[in-house]
Every structure is written in structure tokens, then in C-alpha cells.
Amino acid sequence: MPVTLPSSRKLRALLAYLALAPRPVSRSRLCELLWDVPNDPRGELRWCLSKLRAALDRPDRRRVETDGDMVSLRLDDVHVDALDAAAAVAEGVETLDLVRLQALSQHFAGDFLDGLELDRSPHFGSWLTAQRRRFQSCHIAVLEHIIGLVPQGADEAGAYIDKWLELAPFDGRAHVALLGNLARRGQIAAAEQHLATAAELFHSEELDFAPVREAWREIKSRQSSPQPCARETPTFTLPQAQGALDEPDASATRRASLAVMPFAEDAVAFRGGLADGLTHDIITRLAKLRDFFVIARGSVFALAEKDVAPEEAGRRLNVDYVAMGSVRNLPGRVIVSVELVEVRTARILWAETFERKPDDIFVVLDDIGNSIVSSIAAEIATVERNRALLKAPNSLNAWEAYHRGLWHMYRFTRQENELAQHFFNEALKLDPTFARAYAGLSFTHWQSAFQRWGDRDRETALAFESAGHSLLVDDRNPAAHWAMGRALWLRGEQDGSLLELTSAVDLSPNFALGHYALSFVHSQSGDPQSAIGSSDHSRHLSPFDPLLFGMMGARAMAHARLGEYNEAAEWALKAAARPNAHIIILAIAAHCLALAGRQDEARTFAATLRNTLPNYRADDFIATFRFDRDAEALFRNGAKLIGLN
Numbered sequence: 001m002p003v004t005l006p007s008s009r010k011l012r013a014l015l016a017y018l019a020l021a022p023r024p025v026s027r028s029r030l031c032e033l034l035w036d037v038p039n040d041p042r043g044e045l046r047w048c049l050s051k052l053r054a055a056l057d058r059p060d061r062r063r064v065e066t067d068g069d070m071v072s073l074r075l076d077d078v079h080v081d082a083l084d085a086a087a088a089v090a091e092g093v094e095t096l097d098l099v100r101l102q103a104l105s106q107h108f109a110g111d112f113l114d115g116l117e118l119d120r121s122p123h124f125g126s127w128l129t130a131q132r133r134r135f136q137s138c139h140i141a142v143l144e145h146i147i148g149l150v151p152q153g154a155d156e157a158g159a160y161i162d163k164w165l166e167l168a169p170f171d172g173r174a175h176v177a178l179l180g181n182l183a184r185r186g187q188i189a190a191a192e193q194h195l196a197t198a199a200e201l202f203h204s205e206e207l208d209f210a211p212v213r214e215a216w217r218e219i220k221s222r223q224s225s226p227q228p229c230a231r232e233t234p235t236f237t238l239p240q241a242q243g244a245l246d247e248p249d250a251s252a253t254r255r256a257s258l259a260v261m262p263f264a265e266d267a268v269a270f271r272g273g274l275a276d277g278l279t280h281d282i283i284t285r286l287a288k289l290r291d292f293f294v295i296a297r298g299s300v301f302a303l304a305e306k307d308v309a310p311e312e313a314g315r316r317l318n319v320d321y322v323a324m325g326s327v328r329n330l331p332g333r334v335i336v337s338v339e340l341v342e343v344r345t346a347r348i349l350w351a352e353t354f355e356r357k358p359d360d361i362f363v364v365l366d367d368i369g370n371s372i373v374s375s376i377a378a379e380i381a382t383v384e385r386n387r388a389l390l391k392a393p394n395s396l397n398a399w400e401a402y403h404r405g406l407w408h409m410y411r412f413t414r415q416e417n418e419l420a421q422h423f424f425n426e427a428l429k430l431d432p433t434f435a436r437a438y439a440g441l442s443f444t445h446w447q448s449a450f451q452r453w454g455d456r457d458r459e460t461a462l463a464f465e466s467a468g469h470s471l472l473v474d475d476r477n478p479a480a481h482w483a484m485g486r487a488l489w490l491r492g493e494q495d496g497s498l499l500e501l502t503s504a505v506d507l508s509p510n511f512a513l514g515h516y517a518l519s520f521v522h523s524q525s526g527d528p529q530s531a532i533g534s535s536d537h538s539r540h541l542s543p544f545d546p547l548l549f550g551m552m553g554a555r556a557m558a559h560a561r562l563g564e565y566n567e568a569a570e571w572a573l574k575a576a577a578r579p580n581a582h583i584i585i586l587a588i589a590a591h592c593l594a595l596a597g598r599q600d601e602a603r604t605f606a607a608t609l610r611n612t613l614p615n616y617r618a619d620d621f622i623a624t625f626r627f628d629r630d631a632e633a634l635f636r637n638g639a640k641l642i643g644l645n
Contacts, residue, residue, distance in 0.1 A: 003055050009116060010034050011048045013124055015073075016113055019080055020131070024070035033123045081107040085138050093141045093345045098149040101142055105160075108139040126264070126326075134346070137311035140167050141346035147177055157181055170207060171315040176215045183223050191216070205306075207316060255399050256292040256384055257319040258376070259300050261310040263336075264326040275327040276301075278336070278365050282323070285373040288508040290477045291436065292380060295319060314343035321349070323376055334358045336368050340376050342383065350379045373510045374541040381406070396423075398431035405440050410546035412582045414453045420444050435477040438470035442483035449490050450624065451582065456490075463487040478508040482517055489521055492626065497521055512542035516551045523554040523561070525628040531558035549578035553588045560592050560638075561631050569596035576605070583612055587621050594638040602642045609644075618645050 005012060013034060018025065031041035049064060049071065056063045056073075063074045075083070085107050088096060096104070112132045118124050143164045150157045158181055164174040175198050182191040195216055202209040260283045265275035280297055287294045295317055303313040314322035325338035333355055340350040354371065356364045385407045388400040396404060405423035408416045421444045427437040442463045449459035464487040470480035485500035498521060504514035519534035535555040539548065552575035559568035572592035575585050590605035609616045618639035622632055639645045 005055055006051050008048065008051070009118060010044070011051055013113075013116055013118055013121075014045075014048050015052060016116070017124070017127065018071065018073045019075065020082060020086075021072065024065075024067065024072035026069050027071060028069070030071060033127065034118070034121055082112070082135065085135065085142075089138045089141065089346050090348065092347060093138075093145050096145070098146065101146045101149070104142050105139070105146060108135065108142075112136075133309040133311055136167055136309075137341070137346040140164060140171070140311075140315070141344065143167075144173065144177075144344065168312060168315055169201065170205060170312070172209075172212045172215075172318060173315070175212050176219075179212075179216050180219050183219050188220070188223075211318070254397055256321065256380055257295070257317075258286065258292055258321045258323065258380065259295040259310075259314055259317050259319045260286065260323045261300050261313055262304040263324070263338075265329070273327075274329060274361070274365065278327060278369055281365070281369045282372055282376075285369065285508070285510050286376065288478070289373075289377055289511060290474065290479070290508075291377060293319075311341060311343065311346065314341070319343060321376075321380055323372075325372075329358070329361075332357065334361065334364055334368075336365075336372075338372050340379055349383060350375055370510055370541060374512060377510070378542055378544065393423075396426065398427040398434055398437065401427035401430065402434065402437045402440060405437070405444075409440060409444060409447075410580065412447070412580050414448075414451070417444050417447050417453065433473050435470045435474035436479050438466050438473060439477070439479040439483035442466035442470065442487060446483075446486050446490060451584065452624075460487070460490040463490060476507060478504040478511040478514055481507065482511070482514050485514075485517055485521075489626065494521060494525060494626065498526065510541055512538045512545060513547065515541065516545075516547060516554070519551065519554040519558070521626075523557040524625045524631060528558035528561045531555065546580060549575045549581040549585050552578070553585050556588055556592050557625075557631075560595055560634065565592070565596040568592040569598055569601075573601075583609065584624055587616070587624075590642060590644070591621065591635050591638040594641040595634070599642060602638075606642045606644055616644065 005015070014030065017030070017033065027042060027045060030045055035041040035044060049066070053062075053064045061074075061077070063078075065072050065074055085104055088100070088104055093101070112135045113128060117128065143160050147157055147160050147164070150160065158178075161174065161178045161181055164171070165178065168174055175194070178194060179191045182188070182194065195213070198212065199209045202212075260279060262279045263275035265273050279300075283294060283297050283300075299317065300313065303316065308316065310322050310324040320343060321340060322343055323338065323340050325336060328335040328337075334357075336354045338352055338354075339348055341348055352371075352375065354368045356368065358364055381403070384399070385403040388396060388403040389407055391400060391404075393404070401423045405420045405427065407420075408423065409420035411417075421441060424437050424441040424444065427434055428441070431437070445459045445463035445466060448454040449456045449463060453459075463483075467480065467483035467487045470477065470483050474480055481500045481504035485497045485504060488494075488497040488500060498518070501514055501518045501521065504511055505518065508514070515534045515538035519531045519538060522528065522531035522534065532555055535551050535558070538545070538551050542548075545551065552571050556568045556572035556575060559565070559571060569589075569592045572585075572589040575581060576589040578585075586605050586608055590602050590609060593599075593602035593605065613620070618636050621635060621639065621644070627635065636645065
């Protein structure tokens with residue numbers, strides 16, 4: 001039933017903020033949010049909380065909860081429309097059926113908290129603006145997916161398209177949807193008229209209208225050609241932001257795309273501050289990874305200067321993902337908040353808040369930038385891998401086949417490795433200029449040689465050959481130099497290997513696998529202290545990496561070479577505990593535990609090795625790596641202690 005709230009706008013704002021807060025909020029944060037230095041902010045907060053309790057609490061149900069300094073609402077038995085919409089988007093709009101989508105669309109009516117702006121509450125104003133943009137983006141995602149499910153050409157579809165255009169007048173997909181709907185209803189003249197009007201609208205904002213015009217040509221050509229009897233309605237898509245219209249096989253060479261919008265900075269009314277510097281740094285570092293298409297700085301800053309919301313900018317630029325954030329430089333601390341959003345579904349893929357003491361502001365921002373870049377790259381890779389996994393193998397384009405290959409590659413078994421080779425080869429058939437697919441193919445041959453799944457000399461030669469192709473295609477790609485560095489290690493060319501791996505991390509300091517490979521090489525016959533540093537840095541850049549067991553195993557071997565056997569044993573155990581750790585990681589654990597005097601644990605790992613490889617000996621362990629003489633003698637001694645000699 002309706003609940004009568006006091007007329008206080010601050011109280012209503014407090015209720016809304018607490019309802020959407022994912023966790024309890026401190027009183028100091030609420031005071032900072034809603035009161036601009038009043039005489040007694042905590043007193044006013046207590047008054048608001050007492051009024052909320054009177055309105056929401058029941059004798060048998062306490063909904064306004066306070067625990068020391070923290071405040072929260074208990075809403076587990078309450079339906080909240082905004083939370084319902086947010087949960088549906090988090091679940092995945094594309095997974096919902098038409099009935100659920102239509103029910104969700106009814107939640108959206110006007111702006112979020114329409115009319116609840118507060119004077120002299122800048123932090124609440126920023127939060128409110130962000131929420132309005134977020135829910136508008138959710139609304140658009142719901143509309144777009146409804147349009148894909150309702151009968152095309154029907155009046156109902158037209159109503160949803162009109163609403164989509166009202167919310168996002170510069171979204172090319174909305175215009176393409178309208179043109180397709182009009183064409184299917186035989187209203188070609190109306191479609192041509194809309195095309196001309198939309199072209200003027202886009203040109204007034206200096207936006208590229210060519211993709212929409214090209215999509216209209218395709219729609220007309222399909223309408224004029226004989227239609228199949230199948231009931232499915234063809235869909236029309238826009239080329240991607242990177243100018244795919246210029247490529248005849250654009251669908252085959254499609255890559256994921258990202259726009260990093262300028263970070264907002266509190267209390268700064270001009271461009272060029274810390275937030276802009278951080279944004280520029282993130283864009284540059286992501287571009288250096290060369291893993292996906294990154295919109296240039298000029299384009300995103302131009303849209304930001306027109307006050308275009310990040311989610312809307314993503315739709316205008318026709319990218320897959322948008323990253324956005326804010327920087328708050330407070331006395332004694334710097335707070336950076338960031339989100340990564342999937343544009344078509346409005347789903348927040350990753351969000352994090354970094355808080356640091358600004359002892360050296362540029363070092364702090366550099367560290368935060370490293371974490372942001374690595375997290376964004378990892379999240380996009382995970383989403384793209386999962387999406388490719390759900391598609392039929394014969395329907396994959398080069399990008400999808402590559403990510404399907406990665407998924408199999410990271411299973412670390414012989415059968416999965418062969419499947420990874422298949423998908424990397426499929427990717428290269430579709431796009432022979434795909435440097436990372438060559439690097440992935442090289443890695444699979446490297447694994448076959450390293451794990452003795454095939455003839456070592458032959459697999460080494462194939463790893464070297466594939467890495468060479470990767471460099472020929474794109475010698476600025478860090479993955480190409482990484483693949484070559486690993487291949488040269490297989491060939492016993494340590495100096496050349498270190499040069500290539502150093503080139504990989506010089507090209508992209510955020511390339512975690514490059515730092516790990518440096519650790520791997522140094523852990524055996526190079527500088528063990530450098531191996532430890534590179535291992536730590538690779539794990540800092542990619543704390544959930546599929547190769548985390550290798551990063552830990554390399555550190556274990558480095559500690560053993562330094563005579564730090566207890567540390568070696570602990571890191572080896574951590575490596576072996578990883579769910580995808582393979583047999584060689586178990587061998588590292590057995591030898592390091594033996595050197596640490598933990599014979600019972602070492603023999604357990606040795607028994608596991610013998611169950612898989614009955615004739616496994618120290619010679620097999622030594623032959624796997626490229627140890628110097630001292631390290632070889634050290635690990636042979638460890639093998640003797642547990643009967644592996």
C-alpha cells in the first residue's frame with residue numbers, strides 16, 4: 001500500500017540512495033552526500049532516519065538498520081522497481097524472454113527520481129546524474145532486445161522503436177531498426193524521408209552517417225530480392241566503429257571495441273587535470289596491448305565536451321564496451337572509481353574503487369592505471385571467450401574463433417591443446433593478418449614441446465615458425481614478441497629470448513604474460529631476484545590469470561636457487577593448488593618441498609607424478625627446463641631425497 005513520506009526532499013533522497021546502495025553506508029558519507037556543511041549534519045541525519053523508521057518499520061520488521069557508524073535498508077522482502085531492473089541487466093538482458101522484457105519496460109517512466117534535484121548537494125547531484133544515465137541505458141537495452149523479439153513490421157515494434165529513438169536520437173542502430181520496420185511494412189517513401197532527416201541530424205553533430213546509409217542500402221536490396229519461406233526475420237547490423245565498411249570481409253575480421261570516456265574530477269571545472277591525464281594514460285596503455293580496437297582520445301573527449309553521457313557515447317561510436325570513472329583528490333587520499341559496461345546490454349561487467357594515500361600522486365595514479373588497464377583487458381577477454389563458447393563452431397568469425405581457441409588452450413590438456421590449435425587455424429583462415437592468433441598457435445606448439453605431447457624438435461620448430469608469422473604481421477604487437485621469446489627459449493637461445501620478452505613489455509608495460517615469461521626464463525638460469533620481481537608484477541597486473549600457477553611456480557624455482565627453501569615450498573604449494581595446474585607444476589612442488597625438508601608432502605606429490613607418468617625421473621624434470629649447472633645440481637639433490645633420481 002502507499003506509504004506517506006514527509007515532504008523533506010533530503011529524506012526522500014536519503015531513502016533512494018540507501019535503497020540502491022549495494023552495502024551499508026557510513027554516516028559520514030551520507031552527511032557528505034546530502035548536506036553542504038550545515039550546522040549539525042549528523043543531527044539532521046538522525047532526524048531523517050527517525051522519520052524513515054516511522055514510515056518503513058513495522059513492529060515485526062525493522063527495515064532501517066544502523067550498526068555503529070553504518071546505515072542500511074533491509075529490502076529482502078520488498079520489491080523495488082529500480083533494483084529489479086538493475087538485477088535483470090546484471091543477469092543479462094539478452095537472456096530474458098519477451099514477457100519479462102516487456103514487464104521491465106513498464107518500470108521506466110520519465111527520469112529516475114524525477115524532480116528530486118537538491119540545491120547545494122553536489123555529490124548527490126553527481127550520483128543522481130550517474131543513476132539517471134545508468135537507468136536510461138538499461139531502458140534502451142531493454143527496448144532494443146524487445147524489438148528483436150516482437151513480430152517485425154507490427155505496430156507494437158514501431159512504438160518501441162519510437163521510444164528508443166526518443167531516448168537515443170544519435171544511436172545508429174535505432175535508426176536502422178526504424179528503417180527496417182518501415183521497409184517491411186512497404187513504406188519505402190517514409191523510410192527515405194526519415195533517412196534524409198536523420199542524415200541532417202547526424203551532420204549537425206558532426207557524426208558519421210555513412211554506416212546507417214549503407215545499412216539502408218542492404219535493407220532495400222533484401223526487400224527487393226525473393227524472401228525465403230522461413231519465419232525468421234533477417235536482422236540488419238551496423239559496421240563497427242573501426243570503419244569496417246572499407247573492408248570486404250568486415251564480419252570475418254571484426255574485433256571487440258572499447259571507448260574510454262574522460263574520467264570526471266570533483267571540483268575541477270577545466271580540462272587537463274589529473275582525471276584527464278589518467279584517462280589519456282589508460283587509452284594509450286590499452287591501445288598498446290593491441291588486443292582490441294580502442295577509440296582514439298580525440299573522439300571521446302569531443303563527445304565529453306558536448307556533455308554526451310558515456311553510455312550514449314558508446315552507442316554513437318558503435319563500440320562493444322565503455323569504460324568510465326571519476327577521480328576525487330581529497331586531503332590525505334585519492335579515490336578513483338571506474339566501471340566497465342557492455343553497451344548493448346547496459347550490463348556492468350566490472351566496477352572497482354581504488355583509494356590511495358597521495359604520497360607521490362603520479363606514482364599512485366600510475367599504479368591505479370596499471371590495475372584498471374589489466375582488469376579491463378581481462379574482463380573483455382573473459383566475456384568474449386564465453387560468448388564465443390556459446391556459438392556454433394561453424395558460425396564463428398576470426399575474433400570469435402581466436403577466443404574459442406584461448407578457452408581450450410587454458411585447459412592445459414593434450415586434447416584441449418589440439419582443439420585450441422584447430423580454432424586458431426580457423427581464425428587465421430578467416431583473417432591471415434591476425435597477429436594474436438599466430439601467437440596463440442605458437443603457444444599451443446610450445447605447450448606440446450614443453451609437456452612432451454609431441455616430438456619436441458618438431459613442435460619447437462612450429463612454435464618458432466608461428467611466432468615468426470605473428471611478428472611479420474604486426475611487429476608492434478607485444479604478444480608476437482612474447483611468442484617469439486618463448487619459442488627462442490625452447491631452442492636454447494636464452495639471450496635472444498630475454499631480448500624478445502623485454503621488447504614485449506617495453507611495447508606494453510601492462511602485458512602480464514610478458515612479465516611472467518621473463519620470470520619463467522630468469523627463474524632457471526638468469527637472475528632469480530629479477531624472476532621474483534617479474535612474477536610479482538605479472539600477478540599484480542593479472543591476479544586471476546589462467547597462468548597464475550606458472551607465475552607462482554617460477555617464483556618457487558627462483559627462491560630455491562637463492563637457497564630460500566621454505567619460501568620455495570610455500571609458493572610451489574600455492575601453484576599446485578591452482579585448479580588448472582598441470583603435471584610439471586606438481587613436479588616443481590615435489591622438488592621444492594624436498595629441498596625444504598618436507599619429505600612427506602614431497603613424496604605425496606612424487607606419488608601423484610608416478611601415477612600419471614610411471615617412469616618419471618629427475619632427468620625428465622631437468623630436461624623440461626633450461627637450468628644452469630648449479631640449479632641442475634640443486635634439483636637433482638632434491639630428487640634424490642624423495643626417490644626420483
